[in-house]
Amino acid sequence: MIRTRILSSGHYLPEKILTNHDLEKMVDTTHDWIVQRTGIEQRHVAAEDETTSDMAIAAARQALENANLNGADIDGVIVATATPDRAFPSVAIAVQAALGVGNGPAFDLSAACSGFVYGLSTADALIRSGQAKRLLLIGAEKFSSIIDWNDRRTCVLFGDGAGAVVLEACEGVGTNADQGVLSSHLHADGSYQEMLYVDAETQFINMNGPEVFKFAVNSMSKIVKQTLDAVGMEEKDIDWLIPHQANIRIIEATAKKLKMPMEQVVVTVHKHGNTSAASIPLALYTALSNNQLSRGDLILFEALGGGFTWSSALVRY
Ligand code: UT7
Secondary structure, eight states: OEEEEEEEEEEEOOSEEEEHHHHHTTSSOOHHHHHHHHOOOEEEEOOTTOOHHHHHHHHHHHHHHHTTOOGGGOOEEEEEOSOOSSSSSOHHHHHHHHHTOOSSOEEEEOOGGGHHHHHHHHHHHHHHTTSOSEEEEEEEEEGGGGOOTTOHHHHTTBOEEEEEEEEEEEEOOSSTTSSEEEEEEEEEOGGGGGGEEEOTTTOOEEEOHHHHHHHHHHHHHHHHHHHHHHTTOOGGGOOEEEEOOSOHHHHHHHHHHTTOOGGGBOOOHHHHOBOGGGHHHHHHHHHHHTTOOOTTOEEEEEEEETTTEEEEEEEEO
16 A cells, blocks of 8 residues: 655754843743743744745755755645745745746645644655645744734744755555554634634734634644554554644643653753644754654654644654
8 A cells, every 4th residue: 555754854043042031122021921832942033035936946955965866856735834935936836946846736725833743644645545645745834924023922932944854755555664654633613713723804814812722722732642542552652752842831741741750851942832734844844854753763753723623643764
């Protein structure tokens, strides 16, 4: 049977770093409050003229280099983003043109912070159905463009950046020992739209932090169980948890539920803040650069975002 495996990864983080101490000069906040409540110490912020497409292209270019491939070796592009440069053409189209990707599908996917895992599941479906052999999947965000820099409840939380993976078809035998995506789960519940959204008028992000926090902890615990049950595996089978990086307390609660020591959890929230759809591929890239992951390791990805949307994927690297 066809499986979808992760061939390589790449990343891009803007040059400018905004520390908590920088934010202390902008709004009524403290480094200690931000660290204690979120774990975030700093975040990267894109230059004014730097677009989501620029970041997506840079991350994708590195992923291609790391796989020793050219754009022409790739069938299509999926970009998970909530902050595209413009309504259309999509960020994915900009990536396709810049890197000379073939004439397969190229589209953006909007599922907020859950976008990368939504994209992974979608790419897996395209590859397993034979519609593509190799795809670029990118999470790219410029959240600094939708932040009210006077609102301390939100401006301390988010960052900009992009992460990319090259996905390719491989042969599996249909067991959990196969390399690639073993199981993925996508969910949404639109009755929570007002908990986390971009205001249509101001174009600024709004969030009911405590309610999002509660839902995140509950839904992540449930989806982890669903993901493992689907393939008849147990918590102890997972080698790495690569969660969406919104808040260290949510990440720790999920790890505890999985009875997983934090040594097996990839954490980048302290350095990147919450980069929405870019957070998981950035964390994956970081773990690979640090030689934390080995081929054959079982990785659990999970995320929650505005909508709410929430999602998970179990992948043998
Ligand atoms: O990526 C999508 C998913 N997003 C998430 O998962 C985020 C989930 N939510 C959270 O991570 C947390 O709810 C936050 C980090 C956003 C907030 O932490 P909290 O512990 O839930 O704080 P809170 O909103 O209940 O606020 C506690 C206090 C309030 O003051 P009072 O009303 O108790 O006097 C806030 O006004 O902290 C105050 N506060 C701040 N103080 C200093 C809120 N933001 C700040 C700030 N600096 N930046």
